[in-house]
Amino acid sequence: MNKLLIVGTVAFDAIETPFGKTDKILGGSAPYIGLSASQFNVQSAIVSVVGGDFPKSYLESIQAHQINTSAIEIIAEEKTFFWSGRYQKNMNTRDTITTDLNVLTKFNPIVPDAFKDASVVVLGNLAPANQANVISQLTNPKALIILDTMNFWMDNALNELLEVIKRVDVITINDEEARQLTCENSLVVAARKIYEMGPQFVVIKKGEHGALLFSEDKVFSAPALPLESVFDPTGAGDTFAGGFSGHLTKTNDFSFENMKRALICGSAMASFCVEEFGPKRLLNLEESALAIRLQAFKKLTQFEL
Amino acid sequence: MNKLLIVGTVAFDAIETPFGKTDKILGGSAPYIGLSASQFNVQSAIVSVVGGDFPKSYLESIQAHQINTSAIEIIAEEKTFFWSGRYQKNMNTRDTITTDLNVLTKFNPIVPDAFKDASVVVLGNLAPANQANVISQLTNPKALIILDTMNFWMDNALNELLEVIKRVDVITINDEEARQLTCENSLVVAARKIYEMGPQFVVIKKGEHGALLFSEDKVFSAPALPLESVFDPTGAGDTFAGGFSGHLTKTNDFSFENMKRALICGSAMASFCVEEFGPKRLLNLEESALAIRLQAFKKLTQFEL
Numbered sequence: 039m040n041k042l043l044i045v046g047t048v049a050f051d052a053i054e055t056p057f058g059k060t061d062k063i064l065g066g067s068a069p070y071i072g073l074s075a076s077q078f079n080v081q082s083a084i085v086s087v088v089g090g091d092f093p094k095s096y097l098e099s100i101q102a103h104q105i106n107t108s109a110i111e112i113i114a115e116e117k118t119f120f121w122s123g124r125y126q127k128n129m130n131t132r133d134t135i136t137t138d139l140n141v142l143t144k145f146n147p148i149v150p151d152a153f154k155d156a157s158v159v160v161l162g163n164l165a166p167a168n169q170a171n172v173i174s175q176l177t178n179p180k181a182l183i184i185l186d187t188m189n190f191w192m193d194n195a196l197n198e199l200l201e202v203i204k205r206v207d208v209i210t211i212n213d214e215e216a217r218q219l220t221c222e223n224s225l226v227v228a229a230r231k232i233y234e235m236g237p238q239f240v241v242i243k244k245g246e247h248g249a250l251l252f253s254e255d256k257v258f259s260a261p262a263l264p265l266e267s268v269f270d271p272t273g274a275g276d277t278f279a280g281g282f283s284g285h286l287t288k289t290n291d292f293s294f295e296n297m298k299r300a301l302i303c304g305s306a307m308a309s310f311c312v313e314e315f316g317p318k319r320l321l322n323l324e325e326s327a328l329a330i331r332l333q334a335f336k337k338l339t340q341f342e343l
Numbered sequence: 344m345n346k347l348l349i350v351g352t353v354a355f356d357a358i359e360t361p362f363g364k365t366d367k368i369l370g371g372s373a374p375y376i377g378l379s380a381s382q383f384n385v386q387s388a389i390v391s392v393v394g395g396d397f398p399k400s401y402l403e404s405i406q407a408h409q410i411n412t413s414a415i416e417i418i419a420e421e422k423t424f425f426w427s428g429r430y431q432k433n434m435n436t437r438d439t440i441t442t443d444l445n446v447l448t449k450f451n452p453i454v455p456d457a458f459k460d461a462s463v464v465v466l467g468n469l470a471p472a473n474q475a476n477v478i479s480q481l482t483n484p485k486a487l488i489i490l491d492t493m494n495f496w497m498d499n500a501l502n503e504l505l506e507v508i509k510r511v512d513v514i515t516i517n518d519e520e521a522r523q524l525t526c527e528n529s530l531v532v533a534a535r536k537i538y539e540m541g542p543q544f545v546v547i548k549k550g551e552h553g554a555l556l557f558s559e560d561k562v563f564s565a566p567a568l569p570l571e572s573v574f575d576p577t578g579a580g581d582t583f584a585g586g587f588s589g590h591l592t593k594t595n596d597f598s599f600e601n602m603k604r605a606l607i608c609g610s611a612m613a614s615f616c617v618e619e620f621g622p623k624r625l626l627n628l629e630e631s632a633l634a635i636r637l638q639a640f641k642k643l644t645q646f647e648l
Contacts, residue, residue: 247552259566
């Protein structure tokens with residue numbers, strides 16, 4: 039089995055949507071990425087850090103999906119990273135209520151030896167310094183490095199972020215962030231500018247409007263699945279990255295044609311994520327669910343001229 | 344050749360975008376629909392009204408695209424409908440500066456005898472009373488009637504609008520308007536509610552995010568073509584309706600499979616419209632342009648699992 043290395047946060051999330059609210063539940067970018075990628079039968083490991091308050095049962099629920107958690111450092115005297123937010127009625131706008139970085143300020147990612155030669159690496163949303171640190175520990179020159187980032191780092195660590203962007207193969211970024219990073223309104227122009235910064239593939243996430251893949255002069259569009267109800271969008275972007283990277287790890291084919299499939303896999307996984315609170319749906323996905331949903335994407339998009 | 348009947352406004356538009364501004368140029372829903380549909384070699388006619396100030400050369404430029412303009416009534420002592428607007432920097436928001444209805448308040452649409460049996464009828468954005476009046480003049484029980492409307496009529500003539508919606512086969516409506524009409528946030532639920540109001544096909548336009556087609560339990564998604572620059576979005580929705588209805592008129596096949604193709608044709612035509620001010624690009628489209636752009640949509644969306 040090909041190896042997927044995931045670096046990201048492991049957190050407590052408390053979420054409020056028009057449909058209800060949760061207490062502290064399992065959150066953070068890494069569990070969403072890992073649980074989503076686990077649908078593709080890959081050998082994966084998470085590099086992260088939690089506090090002494092992080093329940094063993096949460097780690098076990100991750101391990102139950104064949105995800106190696108031995109590189110999730112536990113710092114007993116610290117508290118786990120905590121985020122809480124509230125979605126407005128249209129579900130497209132969310133207000134952050136609390137961001138307690140806690141143990142995250144002590145994070146010093148150590149890639150386990152067995153995963154230094156991973157064929158695919160996902161750098162989840164984290165401080166660019168941490169992401170650069172991880173890249174320096176990798177030993178497989180052919181590894182596909184996928185970077186996810188957020189406007190927070192553009193505002194607070196732009197130079198470090200630009201240095202990381204130079205060193206990765208794929209960037210996933212949302213539309214508003216792509217515009218912010220490049221000062222361009224057109225996503226085509228923004229994608230080209232980001233491409234010129236380093237990554238060979240630029241994935242622009244548009245939430246309920248799907249995602250775009252750019253490389254050189256090529257472009258591909260994946261829609262989001264139109265859904266009756268979006269219960270909770272938390273983690274959808276990370277789940278997308280998990281499906282995308284899971285498919286690429288499984289197939290070990292980094293051509294544009296296969297990236298297109300990966301984009302559809304990411305969109306399909308994201309469509310599950312939003313169906314329940316937090317990662318609940320990902321933790322309980324039936325074996326046939328992904329194949330059925332991929333066919334739904336086929337039906338949704340394919341036509342004959 | 345199959346016949347397409349177009350009912351809509353013929354107007355003067357004055358447009359300001361971040362790229363420049365125009366004086367009064369040819370505008371209104373009907374010219375955009377007609378010019379776009381003319382790419383599909385159909386026999387079409389526009390039913391509309393203009394004032395004595397409307398230049399003969401504008402009518403001739405429409406006629407030059409094999410569009411019958413004999414049912415564009417000229418009321419010499421009145422002025423032509425005038426709209427002016429300004430787009431904000433992101434091009435997604437526009438402010439209306441002027442709406443002078445002028446001659447439009449006198450509009451009493453008379454369908455020419457030769458087009459009462461049209462196989463496809465597009466009711467462009469107009470007062471629902473005018474749209475109902477046109478439907479009553481039609482003689483072909485198998486005609487496909489396509490309705491376009493706007494939030495203005497939901498605010499000001501909701502009951503009349505709902506009566507028209509009952510009598511049409513297809514509705515094209517933008518996402519925010521679909522939400523307003525149904526008080527539903529999910530476009531899937533909104534589309535089902537509109538479907539239950541009468542139309543067998545519900546097309547939801549999402550601007551730069553493409554369009555969705557719903558019928559019964561079926562759904563199809565067409566992206567918009569990602570463009571380097573959107574020069575002027577004026578008329579893009581009408582141009583979409585023109586490409587959509589033009590393809591359906593040419594093929595006379597109203598199946599879901601063919602509606603999918605029609606959606607792609609509409610999106611392709613809309614992608615031309617935004618490339619220049621007003622209908623300029625539609626007036627000067629090279630013969631091979633549409634076929635090339637349809638292939639671009641294929642490339643943009645097609646994948647193998």
